[in-house]
Amino acid sequence: MKAPARKSAATRQPRENSRETLLDATSALMRELDTVEVGIVDIAARAGVNHAMIRYFFGSKEGLMFALLDRDVEKRIRQLDRLFALDVTPTERMRIHLRGIMDTYYEIPYLNRLIQRMVREADPVRVEHVAEELLKPIAQAQHRIIEEGVKAGEFRPIDPKLFYFNTIGSADGLYANRFTLSAVFGDVPHFDPQLHARYRDQTVDTLMRGLLV
Known part of the structure; x- marks a missing residue:
């Protein structure tokens, strides 16, 4: 009696790789299409797996x-x-x-739109997680730096909440509005390191000028 054929290495590949591939595919499509409205069939096709794997790993598209x-x-949290472990002035921090x-x-141009979608549409438990575990740590870190700078005499007193929105709005402004900006200024590419470097330096300088004494 002929022994059954062994499964190929590809068949034996851990399914965890498919989970990461689905996340990578979703991220790539959002960047390329400049939208968070991507379909599960398109995601699965990009990942090279059956769309049923989305339900298997995540329960739903929302998951x-x-x-x-x-x-x-x-990763950013x-x-x-490491930022607060640095021995630098509040200004440099x-x-x-x-x-x-x-x-x-620049790396994740869909980030703010994805956050807004999750806050609007996700269940309350997930919304609380987004707020408490993902957003507040960044806002609180920025608040802490401002307090340190004011105490050191480097920063003028400002509203940390408004400065946070100044920061996020500026960071989100270029890449989240690529199509609008292209209509006004010509083509604005997804990933242009030189454009990003210029925009980052000018934006950071502008924000800091509003903060420094």
């Missing part, structure tokens, strides 16, 4: 979006500990922080 947001933001936020929105 997939939530997992992507978690992955995108948690971990960087905050804020510059590093602002540059990091600008880089984040």
Whole structure:
């Protein structure tokens, strides 16, 4: 009797790889199409898996979006500990922080739109998680730097909440409005390192000028 054929290496590949591939595919489509409205069939096709795998790993499309947001933001949250471990002045710490936020929105141009969608449409438990675990740590870190700067005589007293919105609005402004900006100024590409570097430097300088004594 002929022994059954062994499964190929591809068949034996851990399914966890498919989970990451789905997250990568979702992220890539959002960047390329400049929208968070991507379909599960398109996501699965990009990932090279059956769309039923989305339900298997994430329960639903909302679960997939939530997992992507978690992955995108948690890496940046971990960087905050390293930021406060640096032996630098509040001014330099804020510059590093602002540059990091600008880089984040360059790398993840759909981030703010994804956050807004999750806050509007997700269940209350997930909304609370987004607020408490993903958004507040960044806002609180910025508030802490401002307080340190005011105490050191480097910053003038300002409203931390408004400065946070100044920061996020500036960081989100270029890449979240690519189509609108292209209509006014010509083509605005997805990933142009030189354009990003110029925009980041000018934006950080502008924000800091409003903060420094």
